[in-house]
Amino acid sequence: MNDTLLDDFERPLRALCTDDTLRAVEGGAPADALWRAIDALGYTDALVAEAQGGAGLSLRELFALVFAAGRAGLGLPFGETAVARALLAAAGHGGRHGSGPVAIAPGALGGAGDGAIVCRDVPGGALAQQVLVSWQGEWLLLPRERATATPGAWRAQASATLRWQGAHLAVVRFDAGGADAVALCNALHAAGMAGAMDRVLELTGDYARDRKQFGRPIAQFQAVQQELSVLGEQAHSATLAARLGCSAAGVRPDPLLAATAKLRTCEAARSVCAIAHAVFGAIGITEEHVLGLYTRRLHEWRAAPGTETQCARLLGEALLGQTEGLFDFVRLRLSAPAFA
Template sequence: MDDLLSDALRQLLEDQCTPQLVRAVEAGQSPGELWAQIEESGFADAMVPEEQGGAGLGLSDVFPLFALCGSYAVPVPLAHTMLARALLANAGVARPQGSIAIATSSGMAARVSFGAVADWVLTGVNGATVLLPVAEANAERDVFPLDATLRWTEAAVARAQRIPGTHDLEALQACTAAAQLSGALMNTFNRTLQYANERQQFGRPIGKFQAIQHQLSVMAEHTFAARMAAQIGCHSAMATPDRLRVAVAKSRTCEAAIEVAALAHSIHGAIGFTAEYDLQLYTRRLHAWRQAAGSESYWQEVLGEELVDRRNGLALDLIRATTDIHQGD
């Protein structure tokens, strides 16, 4: 099932989400055509219960799809929308058309990952979870071109749809960021490995030099450890992740993002920094998604506080509880 889903989304993104399109959306072109293709494919409703028209998949099932969003630098919040629509469906709230970004906020303002391209934002205001239209917000573009700081008026917030229940939006956002990081890390590593095997210097590929081989091995270590950690963060049969598992996933993928981005550019040299070369599409995302929903230091503090609170337990117990993906949910 995982292979069928992954292959279907991979083919769609291979055809529709080219580096040229990603650049165009980052430059301000509407992602509407791409989103229409994704919407028609049904992937946006993959986590919605079957009785409400979705596929009823859990987080573990859709992890490969989240990772593909990172692998192809998808310039729309597909992973966010999948989780947000599942949350709305489970809360008995009608799902709107269009893409939904998930964000934590302070009052009526939110720094939103994908805020510049989303149609809606699922966020928290004054202790309530609300669904706000991006069209009614005052938008200020962030450093990363797909992100934005959005501010709504009191009137817009008063009109917004309230979502019943208590929801850990921070964990949801961090979960998607970790999974997308794992995909972008894998793409960055594969591109760098290919470049090292093709780039000739002193009569042979630079990948034959021991120094480059060492850098590639460090990249591989971080990349595959991050993927395993991201899988742990998405280990759930439901649409909601475990916060401690998310902490493991986000902290490890963030650590990897720093190292892998630096090593990729070191191996590529000057060409890796040019706008015309595709590498920067992925390394910029590594840095942007590392900051989204808390960096490694934030989530390491979450794990540290949990360890301190377990005064009568062993550190090994916490490690087992957060990393054993074979135990019951």
């Protein structure tokens, strides 16, 4: 199922997400036409139940699509939109999400005592039409245009920290039912990061085979081969971890598995970005080169909730809160569930 979904989605996505299109969106060009073309492919309703017009897929099956979106460099919140539509449809609000992209983020108090809701470092937040925010046991569907936006550090035209005056601005609100926005973001961001790192691995390998120094490709030098080997190891381990984070039969991931996936992909991203830029040299840090589109996304995902520190703390507290040893904790709580 994953291979079929990946092939059917990745081919048209690759044609839509050209280097020029990605650069234009990152630079502030309107992304409406790109989103309409992606939405028309039909995969944004993949998690919605069949009885409500969707495909009835699970988060485990969505992994392939989010991976493909990350690999294509798509800066719009595709995976978040698919999950948000499924949650809204299950709550009886299937027609309230509009036609634009929907971001997902945990909400926090603004700090000024005025009841404001703040979502920090939302990937694709500046491009989203609405944001599904977890807030005090509820989901709030908040219009992005009603928020005060602070540009993101890594992609100023695409991502943002968003602040709303209060929950009264929500166009839809419903019980969260135990759903965890941080866990959802961890699972989805890990899958997108794995896809982006797979693309960085391809770009770096191709460049090393083409770039010649002293009459032969730099990929033939042992030092470069060592770096490429480490890059490949990190990228592939991130893919395995991201699959684990999305291994859920429904829409909601296991918080511990999602945290494990995000922590591992964040750790891998540090090495992947450093090695890729070292192999490319000066050309890799220019605005014109596509590599920067991917490495900026990876660093942005690392900074988005939950961060490496938050994920490590969650896992550490879970380990210390049980009576079994480390081996049994990993074996019983950090292994993928079996599916029929």
